[in-house]
Amino acid sequence: MAFTDTAQINVEGGHGGNGCLSFRREPKIPRGGPDGGNGGRGGGVVLEADEQVTDLSRFRHAVHHRAANGGHGQGKSRHGHAGADLVVPVPPGTRVIRDGHTIAELVHPGDRVAVARGGDGGIGNKAFKSSTRQAPRTTVPGAAGEEAWLRLELRLPVDVAIVGLPNAGKSAVLVALTGAGATVAPYPQSTREPALGPLEDEDGNLYLVADLPGVDADGTPRRDAHLGQLERAAVVLHVIDGGDPEPAAERIARVREGIAPFVPEGAHEVVVATRADAPGASPGPADLAVDAETGSGVDELRERLLGILSARRRQPR
Ligand SMILES: Nc1nc2c(ncn2[C@@H]2O[C@H](COP(=O)(O)OP(=O)(O)OP(=O)(O)O)[C@@H](O)[C@H]2O)c(=O)[nH]1
Numbered sequence: 360m361a362f363t364d365t366a367q368i369n370v371e372g373g374h375g376g377n378g379c380l381s382f383r384r385e386p387k388i389p390r391g392g393p394d395g396g397n398g399g400r401g402g403g404v405v406l407e408a409d410e411q412v413t414d415l416s417r418f419r420h421a422v423h424h425r426a427a428n429g430g431h432g433q434g435k436s437r438h439g440h441a442g443a444d445l446v447v448p449v450p451p452g453t454r455v456i457r458d459g460h461t462i463a464e465l466v467h468p469g470d471r472v473a474v475a476r477g478g479d480g481g482i483g484n485k486a487f488k489s490s491t492r493q494a495p496r497t498t499v500p501g502a503a504g505e506e507a508w509l510r511l512e513l514r515l516p517v518d519v520a521i522v523g524l525p526n527a528g529k530s531a532v533l534v535a536l537t538g539a540g541a542t543v544a545p546y547p548q549s550t551r552e553p554a555l556g557p558l559e560d561e562d563g564n565l566y567l568v569a570d571l572p573g574v575d576a577d578g579t580p581r582r583d584a585h586l587g588q589l590e591r592a593a594v595v596l597h598v599i600d601g602g603d604p605e606p607a608a609e610r611i612a613r614v615r616e617g618i619a620p621f622v623p624e625g626a627h628e629v630v631v632a633t634r635a636d637a638p639g640a641s642p643g644p645a646d647l648a649v650d651a652e653t654g655s656g657v658d659e660l661r662e663r664l665l666g667i668l669s670a671r672r673r674q675p676r
């Protein structure tokens with residue numbers, strides 16, 4: 360299923376079990392007192408970051424998430440059991456939004472947030488017995504669980520976001536830089552979802568590079584663009600086709616305009632031209648030129664990126 364980075368889900372805690380109305384009835388005890396037990400509380404709903412889950416696509420069809428109800432109280436003073444909590448696995452990097460407010464960022468595997476409380480259990484008539492009320496018939500029913508609609512947004516911890524026009528060579532640059540297995544194809548929009556690859560600096564720190572198939576040929580963000588994944592990027596790696604006869608400055612401006620709303624403040628932009636070794640190609644105004652086919656310029660590009668990333672790591676904003 361296609362990579363999905365937003366979802367809308369409904370969560371509901373379990374209903375509390377009802378309190379029980381009961382009196383002790385035994386042959387040798389003619390007027391036994393009240394013995395109705397309390398209801399158990401309903402289970403809560405908990406979201407938990409789980410590294411087995413890579414995106415939010417499962418929530419397209421799994422919208423409602425309801426925890427178990429509490430058991431009803433019973434005679435002979437038996438209380439109902441508590442309903443089990445429902446733990447819903449989400450990918451690490453999930454932001455949880457309720458009524459427009461972020462209530463949690465589940466960044467690391469195992470991070471959890473309770474999103475819907477279970478309803479309180481009811482009260483059985485035994486609890487209402489007192490010196491003046493020997494035979495109470497009062498009970499309290501269980502309460503409904505909390506219910507909420509939540510918006511989930513997956514934000515991958517992207518350090519370098521590769522952007523550029525269709526067919527510019529974004530996927531080829533990702534593969535050349537990181538060895539990731541991305542689709543490289545001689546037609547536009549061959550990449551339909553973010554492809555990821557790692558970069559490692561000399562201290563062994565790992566950085567995530569993402570190829571974001573974000574914009575159309577005219578620079579406008581695509582409907583399924585996933586440009587939200589730019590949010591944490593330290594570097595925007597802007598790939599241009601070094602063999603394209605259209606003036607590079609115009610192509611660059613188009614992409615910049617399209618992605619501008621998504622680029623975080625303080626992000627560095629590195630413009631790299633592909634097809635450096637192809638006949639007639641020109642790097643134009645690019646910072647660097649590479650050829651993904653022959654590998655020329657790729658090491659310099661990697662060093663440039665790691666230089667920015669390492670410096671930023673040492674001096675966090
Ligand atoms: N010779 C040469 N070919 C390249 C270079 N970069 C990309 N190509 C070729 O150009 C075509 C498009 O490259 P992709 O990496 O798929 O381009 P993209 O920007 O990811 O394209 P979309 O995902 O479709 O937007 C492929 O056939 C690549 O092999 C390069 O530096 N040199």
Ligand SMILES: [Mg+2]
Nearest residue numbers: 529530549550
């Ligand atoms: Mg591609």
